[in-house]
Amino acid sequence: MTDDAAADAKLVKMIVFAVGEQEYCIPILSVREIRGFEKTTALPFAPPYVCGAINLRGVILTVIDFAVYLNVTPQPDNPRRVAIIVESRNGTVCGLLVDRVIDMADIDLGEIQAVAEENSSLNGLVMLGDRMIGVLRLEVVVGQLVKAGTS
Amino acid sequence: MSGDMDDILLVFFQECEEQLQELERGLAALSDGESGKETINAVFRAVHSIKGGAASFGLENLVRFAHVFESSLDGLRSGRVAPTPEIVKIFLKAMDVLSDLVAEAQGGAAVDQDRIADSRTELETIMANATGSAPAEKQDEVIPADFTPVPLDFAPVMADFDFGDLGVEEEVPASTALVVTFSPHTAMYDRGDDARNLLIGLADVAVAHGGTSTVTCETAAVPTLADLETEKSCLSWRVVLPAAVPEESVHTVFDWVSDVCDVTITREGAAILKAEDKNAEDAAASLAPASTTDAQAPASAIIAPEPAQAPSPTSAAVMERIMAELPPAPAASAPVDAGKAQPVRQPAEQATIRVDLHRVDDLMDLVGELVIAQAALEAIGQANNGGHQEMNKCIASMKTLTRDIQDAVMAVRAQPVRSVFQRMQRVVREACSMTHKDVVLTLEGENTEVDRTLVEKLSDPLTHMLRNAVDHGIESAEDRIAAGKPGTGQILLSAGHRSGRILITIQDDGAGINRERVLAIGVKRGIVAPDAVLTDDEIHNLIFAPGFSTAATVSDLSGRGVGMDVVKQAILGLGGRVTISSVEGQGTTFCLSLPLTLAVLDGMLIDAAGSTMVVPISSVVETMMVGHKDIYALPDGANVVSIRGECMPLIPLASVLGLVRKRATGQSEEDVILVVENESGARAALIVDTIRDQAQVVIKSIEKNYRQMPGVSAATILGDGSVSLILDIPALVANALGRIDTRPSDVRTEIAA
Numbered sequence: 001m002t003d004d005a006a007a008d009a010k011l012v013k014m015i016v017f018a019v020g021e022q023e024y025c026i027p028i029l030s031v032r033e034i035r036g037f038e039k040t041t042a043l044p045f046a047p048p049y050v051c052g053a054i055n056l057r058g059v060i061l062t063v064i065d066f067a068v069y070l071n072v073t074p075q076p077d078n079p080r081r082v083a084i085i086v087e088s089r090n091g092t093v094c095g096l097l098v099d100r101v102i103d104m105a106d107i108d109l110g111e112i113q114a115v116a117e118e119n120s121s122l123n124g125l126v127m128l129g130d131r132m133i134g135v136l137r138l139e140v141v142v143g144q145l146v147k148a149g150t151s
Numbered sequence: 152m153s154g155d156m157d158d159i160l161l162v163f164f165q166e167c168e169e170q171l172q173e174l175e176r177g178l179a180a181l182s183d184g185e186s187g188k189e190t191i192n193a194v195f196r197a198v199h200s201i202k203g204g205a206a207s208f209g210l211e212n213l214v215r216f217a218h219v220f221e222s223s224l225d226g227l228r229s230g231r232v233a234p235t236p237e238i239v240k241i242f243l244k245a246m247d248v249l250s251d252l253v254a255e256a257q258g259g260a261a262v263d264q265d266r267i268a269d270s271r272t273e274l275e276t277i278m279a280n281a282t283g284s285a286p287a288e289k290q291d292e293v294i295p296a297d298f299t300p301v302p303l304d305f306a307p308v309m310a311d312f313d314f315g316d317l318g319v320e321e322e323v324p325a326s327t328a329l330v331v332t333f334s335p336h337t338a339m340y341d342r343g344d345d346a347r348n349l350l351i352g353l354a355d356v357a358v359a360h361g362g363t364s365t366v367t368c369e370t371a372a373v374p375t376l377a378d379l380e381t382e383k384s385c386l387s388w389r390v391v392l393p394a395a396v397p398e399e400s401v402h403t404v405f406d407w408v409s410d411v412c413d414v415t416i417t418r419e420g421a422a423i424l425k426a427e428d429k430n431a432e433d434a435a436a437s438l439a440p441a442s443t444t445d446a447q448a449p450a451s452a453i454i455a456p457e458p459a460q461a462p463s464p465t466s467a468a469v470m471e472r473i474m475a476e477l478p479p480a481p482a483a484s485a486p487v488d489a490g491k492a493q494p495v496r497q498p499a500e501q502a503t504i505r506v507d508l509h510r511v512d513d514l515m516d517l518v519g520e521l522v523i524a525q526a527a528l529e530a531i532g533q534a535n536n537g538g539h540q541e542m543n544k545c546i547a548s549m550k551t552l553t554r555d556i557q558d559a560v561m562a563v564r565a566q567p568v569r570s571v572f573q574r575m576q577r578v579v580r581e582a583c584s585m586t587h588k589d590v591v592l593t594l595e596g597e598n599t600e601v602d603r604t605l606v607e608k609l610s611d612p613l614t615h616m617l618r619n620a621v622d623h624g625i626e627s628a629e630d631r632i633a634a635g636k637p638g639t640g641q642i643l644l645s646a647g648h649r650s651g652r653i654l655i656t657i658q659d660d661g662a663g664i665n666r667e668r669v670l671a672i673g674v675k676r677g678i679v680a681p682d683a684v685l686t687d688d689e690i691h692n693l694i695f696a697p698g699f700s701t702a703a704t705v706s707d708l709s710g711r712g713v714g715m716d717v718v719k720q721a722i723l724g725l726g727g728r729v730t731i732s733s734v735e736g737q738g739t740t741f742c743l744s745l746p747l748t749l750a751v752l753d754g755m756l757i758d759a760a761g762s763t764m765v766v767p768i769s770s771v772v773e774t775m776m777v778g779h780k781d782i783y784a785l786p787d788g789a790n791v792v793s794i795r796g797e798c799m800p801l802i803p804l805a806s807v808l809g810l811v812r813k814r815a816t817g818q819s820e821e822d823v824i825l826v827v828e829n830e831s832g833a834r835a836a837l838i839v840d841t842i843r844d845q846a847q848v849v850i851k852s853i854e855k856n857y858r859q860m861p862g863v864s865a866a867t868i869l870g871d872g873s874v875s876l877i878l879d880i881p882a883l884v885a886n887a888l889g890r891i892d893t894r895p896s897d898v899r900t901e902i903a904a
Contacts, residue, residue, distance in 0.1 A: 061857070
């Protein structure tokens with residue numbers, strides 16, 4: 001998680017988005033930009049959750065369909081589907097295709113309730129008002145993209 | 152401040168690198184029997200420059216060794232030592248030590264003192280032999296030709312200042328003190344030298360001859376504080392040395408600053424002018440007609456030849472001013488007065504400039520984007536068919552221009568592989584001395600130009616392969632003679648262009664690959680199944696498997712924890728391929744085929760499974776439509792196609808890449824077949840939906856943000872901004888050939904041999 005660097009600050013600005021019914025958040029500092037969904041180029045031997053590659057001003061990056069990744073039913077004809085372009089700490093850039101971006105929120109890292117083991121993509125859950133929001137471990141998601149299947 | 156220093160140091164090391172290359176080239180030429188003056192001078196100059204630079208950074212070890220090296224090279228330069236193979240060998244060894252010392256100074260591993268001492272002793276032996284056999288000559292050598300006892304008649308002598316032109320004996324009364332005056336130019340400080348070093352040098356000389364030096368600093372030329380230019384050199388010095396000091400030792404002190412410093416050496420009472428003073432006169436003379444206000448300028452020319460007490464400081468001061476006012480004139484004449492092998496350097500410096508690599512890279516990126524934009528324009532132009540004749544013409548000419556710009560930028564980045572190849576001489580030398588074998592490395596095609604990123608990345612794989620060739624390839628001298636071969640092994644390292652790629656071959660005349668042994672080890676290490684039946688080619692390729700080593704014992708060379716698998720990975724990483732061919736008893740040949748550049752390629756745009764992909768045009772042999780009757784199914788479900796009697800595996804691209812689940816068998820009539828071939832000539836037929844276009848595409852790495860994909864080498868961006876994959880044809884072919892066991896090995900060995 002990108003939260004280590006900001007551990008002292010406790011409060012971390014996160015961007016909150018929805019995939020299916022569930023809301024998730026990632027640190028806003030890892031977000032490069034948000035783009036409308038565009039046509040991707042299919043990649044051979046890609047895991048099912050990889051939509052394909054897009055061209056971001058000369059840089060080629062892959063887009064992950066987050067609904068498929070999280071195994072929830074995507075909203076098929078959603079005009080608000082956007083790709084959040086994120087950059088992980090080791091410099092890997094990729095796009096996360098989500099159903100809609102909701103808002104930003106200050107998340108107190110101390111309030112995150114761990115739900116899964118170390119290497120899961122979900123760091124924990126946090127309550128924002130009466131909504132339960134999943135805090136994602138971006139490094140895990142992006143890491144899978146680069147590492148898995150490297151022959 | 153320390154940052155500045157680091158920068159300067161960095162420049163110094165860069166220069167060292169260049170000088171070492173120069174040195175290597177020179178010595179290589181020498182060992183080939185080419186002992187021209189130019190070559191020897193170039194060698195001398197290289198060592199000399201390293202020494203000079205090192206001295207100003209206080210790199211003691213380096214300076215000390217370089218000095219000995221230089222002194223012995225001086226013997227070569229003056230003709231006292233003949234460049235026999237033995238001597239050149241000593242020099243080569245010394246060069247290795249020198250480059251290690253440079254690396255050490257750069258923060259690398261410390262150099263073994265014994266090695267330094269060994270090499271030193273050898274160098275000193277050369278010197279001793281030289282001076283021993285012709286001591287009288289030496290005396291003359293060091294006295295410059297202009298050292299004439301007729302002081303007032305100096306001008307004609309200057310014009311013909313030639314170090315080799317000797318025979319003047321010294322008639323100076325030896326009892327008079329030696330007066331040295333020198334005034335450094337600003338350029339000397341720019342170069343990082345310091346007058347202090349020179350003064351210390353002179354003091355050392357004085358002490359060495361049993362006396363002391365008296366130093367006076369001449370401050371006459373220093374302007375008032377208000378007019379003072381902080382970066383201009385104003386001071387000059389007058390040093391009185393004991394009479395016993397020979398002038399040659401003073402020369403030695405000024406050896407590597409003579410082009411940026413005015414020196415006069417005079418005997419008290421009997422003035423003898425040095426060449427450097429010609430400068431003053433030149434400058435003054437050229438200044439005088441220009442009606443300068445500097446009244447002293449003409450005077451200096453008159454004063455200069457007079458007996459020595461007063462004039463030198465004045466003339467130096469004047470000269471300093473003249474230098475400042477007339478920068479080009481002294482700069483041009485400086486190499487002449489230095490008189491020591493300077494002239495050759497000039498053309499090289501004029502011909503090249505140093506450019507930060509980042510700038511070239513940026514330019515390359517921009518040109519890449521330009522190519523994409525141009526392709527986009529072209530696409531639009533074609534969409535509005537016929538309507539805009541003029542525009543299409545413009546686009547066409549722009550296309551040519553874009554291509555030319557691209558070629559020009561590529562040419563800027565292109566470098567001959569020589570720099571890497573020459574380093575390999577050393578690798579082989581070291582490997583030889585460690586394995587006690589005698590191997591000659593022959594280089595061919597060193598001038599082949601490749602993109603510089605490639606040049607740099609070639610170094611490691613080549614090093615490993617050559618070490619391997621010496622260690623495992625070439626047999627010991629006894630075995631070789633027993634096998635009826637000459638005791639000295641031969642390795643040929645050659646580079647050349649071949650159909651848009653660069654082909655590097657490493658060919659040894661050793662024992663060849665022992666296939667049984669390789670296979671046995673492969674089985675033992677669990678790399679292949681014990682009952683596997685492998686073709687020769689597959690056995691050869693076993694040596695690239697991780698963890699494979701034929702060496703019975705881990706030697707110094709092969710025990711470094713890197714094997715041929717690393718080599719293969721490195722080459723693959725560069726978009727290259729390695730092929731091996733080996734004839735038992737006659738030797739092994741490794742062929743590396745690499746792309747010329749890592750930036751752009753000519754591609755054929757094809758459609759498969761609804762997406763556009765790029766096939767490198769260099770691997771496309773022909774395109775055609777094929778009827779069903781030419782396609783034969785094999786029992787394992789794959790197909791082969793017979794094209795004019797030649798059978799080759801059929802690759803249904805869409806399904807091979809896993810982009811289509813259905814329709815794995817059965818081709819539609821409209822499908823197009825691309826006959827593709829890998830660099831060793833093995834062919835396969837690629838089934839695609841349609842051929843769209845042919846275009847130049849910019850290679851973009853996809854692996855930075857994504858994993859490596861089988862069958863895909865990189866990606867590119869098409870004119871419409873969409874991403875397109877560049878197919879890795881050799882991998883696809885290899886995959887197809889692997890499944891359908893045709894006769895790839897025969898084809899390959901034929902081609903490689």
